[in-house]
Amino acid sequence: MTPQIALDFSPLSMLVGNSPAMRQVHRLVTRMGKSRFPVLILGETGTGKEVVARAIHAMEGRGQFVVVDCSSLVGPLMESELFGYAKGAFTGAHVQKLGLLDAANGGTAFFDEIGELPLEMQMKLLRVLQEKEFRAVGGLSQRSSNFRVIAATNRDLAEEVEEKRFRQDLYYRLNVMRLRIAPLRERKEDIPALILHFLQRYGNGHRLPDEVMDSLIEYDWPGNVRELEHTVQQMVAMNSGPWISKADLPSTVVNRSFERKLTGGNGGSGAPGASAAASFDGNSGIKPLTEVERCAILHAIEYTKGDRTLAAAMLGIGRTTLYRKLKEYGL
Ligand SMILES: Nc1ncnc2c1ncn2[C@@H]1O[C@H](COP(=O)(O)OP(=O)(O)OP(=O)(O)O)[C@@H](O)[C@H]1O
Ligand SMILES: [Mg+2]
Known part of the structure; x- marks a missing residue:
């Protein structure tokens, strides 16, 4: 009998995380992977829109996954990028060139940052999606390409439609199935698994002590998974x-968790140097910056029990700068 190999090669293994929000993403990816309907993926920057799109595509595993970066589809070259061009279409077009939509034939065209697509191009894309046919720049005949459409944006596309910056008819075409990826701060349970995943990928047997893990969990990650990576x-x-x-x-x-400690936010309980923190929080109003700085340095030194390298890192400054400031303030 051949031994069972426990490696997970399913497309879902690309999507690390076991929070309820991520499990829902897994379910949707599985369901969406079984059809060829358009999918619209919404989520803040760095939440994993492209990985999700790739996972949906990989579920079916047919054809190529072609990325169409809509934010770069501007200017005169955008049509030739998308539709290709015929020989002699313009100066320099010595041979015919196929476009991105030709490449996506039989596979998936991923329209990244769809919210950035200029209005004029939106109209052209709508026509292609309706007819599955297009004409290369300078070409005479219609060409067809059968691709699956997945679009992604970090904009609120419904609002873009309200503001008349995005065509409603195109929005309806794209918004057949929708998947929203929650920002990382709303699914902090995923952070440890993501960290381990990235440590395996980039580390060399590196390990994280609990206190470092805690700071990483505490942070809000405005740049989401990309920032964590x-x-x-x-x-x-x-x-x-x-x-x-x-x-x-x-x-x-570091500054974020330091701020929280000062303001008594999450994880601030029992932090040493509470008296220094109090002077930041008091009702006394505005203080001279130098005093704030002096207090912050004192607090950092106290908090790190005199570890100046760590104190400098926590203050977000270099060690030399810290030494200079210590001298300046006579500390
Ligand atoms: N759930 C996840 N599991 C593993 N890696 C992830 C996950 N989510 C995101 N990543 C990784 O984080 C990085 C950012 O992801 P991705 O490019 O898909 O984000 P995005 O939403 O398209 O960002 P942007 O809006 O900035 O284009 C990539 O390197 C990706 O591999
Ligand atoms: Mg992206």
């Missing part, structure tokens, strides 16, 4: 391992 890459690059330390955290993450 870059953060792991950065931390791995800064530390030869195996244990990543708090000092490897980027200043954005």
Whole structure:
């Protein structure tokens, strides 16, 4: 009997995360992968719209996955990009060239950042979607291409329609099945699994202590999964391992958890140096910046029990700058 191999090659394995929101995405991807209807994917920047689109495409596994970057489809070249051009269509067109829609024949055309498509191009795209036929620039005959449409945007497309920046008829065409990916801050349960996934990909046996993991979970991730991925890459690059330390955290993450501690937000309980924090929160109103800075430095030094490298990282400044400021303030 051949042994069972436990490796998971299903398209869903591309989508790490087991939060209720992510499980719903898995269910929708599975369902959408079984049909050829258009799909509209909505989500903030970096939430994984393209990975989801690729997973839907991979479910069927037919043809190519062709990315049409709508934000770059501007100017005179946009039509030739999309539809290709005939030989002699313009100066320099020595041979005919197929367009992105030809390449997507039998597969999927992924219209990324569809909200950025200029109005004039929206009309042309609508016609192609209706007729599944188009004409290359300078070409005489109609060509057909049978592709599945997946579009993605971080804009509120319904509002774009209201504001007359996006054609309603095209919106209806694209919005047949819809999938919304929640921002990472609304599915923090996914953060540890994503971190492990990226550590496996970029790390070299690197490991995270709980306190670093806690700071990463606490952070709001405005750039979502992409920002988390870059953060792991950065931390791995800064530390030869195996244990990543708090000092490897980027200043954005550190400043955020530091702020929270000062304002008594999540994770702030029991933080040392509460007296320094109080002076930030009091009703006394505005303070001179130098005093705020002096307080922040004192607090960081106290909080890190005198570890200046860590204090500098938490303050988001270099070690030399910290030394200079310590001297300046006579600390
Ligand atoms: N659930 C996930 N599992 C694993 N990797 C993910 C997941 N979500 C996102 N990623 C990774 O995060 C990065 C950003 O994802 P992607 O490019 O799909 O985001 P996006 O929503 O298209 O972003 P943008 O709006 O900026 O184009 C990619 O490297 C992707 O592989
Ligand atoms: Mg994208």
